[in-house]
Amino acid sequence: MPETWTRPYVPGAGRWLVIAWEAPALALLGWSTAHKLGLSGNGLWAMVAVLAAIWSIGAWRILRMGVYAGADGVLIRGLLRSRTLRWHEVAHVLLHKATHRLGPWEIESGLTVLIERRDGSMVNTELWAQGVDFHRRPRVFRAVYQELRTLHLDAAAS
Secondary structure (H helix, E strand, O other): OOOOOEOOOOOOOHHHHHHHHHHHHHHHHHHHHHHHHOOOOHHHHHHHHHHHHHHHHHHHHHHHOEEEEOOOEEEEEOOOOEEEEEHHHEEEEEEEEEEEEEOOEEEEEEEEEEEEEOOOOEEEEEEEOOOOOOOOOHHHHHHHHHHHHHHHHHHHHO
């Protein structure tokens, strides 16, 4: 029986802004490349087709990005790759306060959800409290985190 994956949240509108932003960026790249290389005719159309394909595939991946849950595990879809973790591989679903160092300064970047595997390794998820899906929706972020924890605990109990 195939696994049924569901995303436990509605994606934010910010995804559409990212996709819309990328279209003129690729158009500018195409225009500057065509002028720099002196492309015309078939070469120009080939470049336009390649950039349109890259934009279409990228938009599709951006719309599908996220964390999906199922009865047997969790599916994490990123921009370039996806990975599946079965609940029996997961030790903990954690809330993590991410920070970055810039010289002597430490910059907080908000809360993220991490998955700790039984082998001790950590897996980043696409869930970030300040990201395009949860910006200005902190309750939704917390609800998704709690749902993942509950699914994991239920799977461990059975």
